[in-house]
Amino acid sequence: MNHPILDIEKCTACGLCTQVCGMDVIVHNGNGHPTINRAAYCHACGHCVAICPQNALSIPGMIGDEYTSVRTPAISPVDMKAFLLTKRSCREFKERPVEKSVIADLIAVARMAPTAINCQERTFIVVTNAAKIAELRAALTKNIRSLLKLVKLAASKPAALFLPVETQQYMHHLQADLEVALRYMDEGGDSIFHNAPCLIFFTGVTKDPAGKDHALGAQHYLMLYAETLGLGTCINGYAQSAPRVLAKYLNVPKGYTIYGALMLGYRQHTYRKHVYRKPASVTYYE
Ligand SMILES: Cc1cc2nc3c(=O)[nH]c(=O)nc-3n(C[C@H](O)[C@H](O)[C@H](O)COP(=O)(O)O)c2cc1C
Structure with a gap:
């Protein structure tokens, strides 16, 4: 440097x-x-x-x-808290496309998120092409079908002999989640991308132990800034857990892995109420 x-x-x-x-x-x-x-x-x-x-x-x-x-931001703690407490995942998007200039602006902010030793090693992949989104949706649906077979196995009675109770409980939830998602897909719905007009993928350096942090830091900056522009986002776990599947359809730079995936679009709804969350588990050393 x-x-x-x-x-x-x-x-x-x-x-x-x-x-x-x-x-x-x-x-x-x-x-x-x-x-x-x-x-x-x-x-x-x-x-x-x-x-x-x-x-x-x-x-x-x-x-x-x-x-x-x-300009020095004048965000009051009250405003900031209200913003964070009402920022919800968005799964209902307007049909309106997200303008390229807006996407560029979002990424210009996302790239400011911290990186270890200020390396700034991450890349962004933006998909607004409907055919490409459909291709990714089909690939992820296929992937979920394969995953469901494994999850069912892990949730089965014989697997209880090998797996901890918590893991089995998680597998039961996951099985239900995946079955519902696939049912909607089979009925012509889009429980993967929720008809979002734009997908953004965040990569980090595969061999860098902090590569994932660099990608996800940018993802969270973008998610927060997007809200201020009337846009909504939702993290896509199906995509994030299948970087190899995505890499078959997207030009991921060599040496990088997709760690973050978002749906993005103009929000149909905004939320005004604080929702329930488990109380924080905190350990203090005083
Ligand atoms: C790692 C991760 C993966 C997620 N994957 C999905 C997903 O695939 N589809 C979806 O609709 N929401 C997904 N979400 C969003 C969560 O369901 C959501 O954050 C949670 O229900 C809390 O709701 P809120 O974000 O509206 O406060 C994911 C969130 C995280 C952190």
Whole structure:
């Protein structure tokens, strides 16, 4: 990664950049200008550039426009809490397609989600083509049929001799879930993608232990931002659990795996009520 460059003419030696640099790249020099320690490893996280009130720092190769000032958000805790408590999965979408510019905007925000050592290694695959969505739906339906056979086996009485009770209970639930999904599909419904006009897949580096985190972080950023634009999303577990099936139909970059899958579209409904969730199980060390 490139180290930052300091424009001494602009720098007022306020010291903010040295306070936010977590990697000892920008070294405090008493009351003088900081110095850049080129021997230290720099993540190019951009904290120093973003905090400098004088625009005295830049990182080679990074577009300056990325650092334009944004209005400080005025989201109150009350608003934020209400937003999060009423953000629900969406399974009823308007027929309206999601504009390409809107999708690009969503991804521009999603790519800001944190990554380990600021590697930013993830890719996005967007499917709005109806024929491609139908192809994926058919492939996942076939996959669910095969999965159901295994799940039935695991939920059967003889399997109780080998599997823990909790696993068997889970298998019973899963069996019911998959059977309902397949019944709807057989009746011409779409219990996989719920007729969403857009699917977004999130990949991470297969061999990176944090690859999945990088994909899912972006997925959750996108899901939250989408709500503010009147869009709804729903995580697609059928797709997320079948990355190899998807890879047969989508151009997944070499070395990457699909870890996240979302349906996206304009919401038909919004929710105003808080719903029940199990009480949080928390351990405190005080
Ligand atoms: C890993 C994961 C997989 C999911 N898979 C599906 C899915 O395949 N289809 C679906 O309709 N919802 C799916 N969901 C959404 C959950 O059903 C939903 O989040 C949960 O019921 C809570 O409802 P809420 O999101 O509306 O608050 C999934 C959620 C997660 C976290």
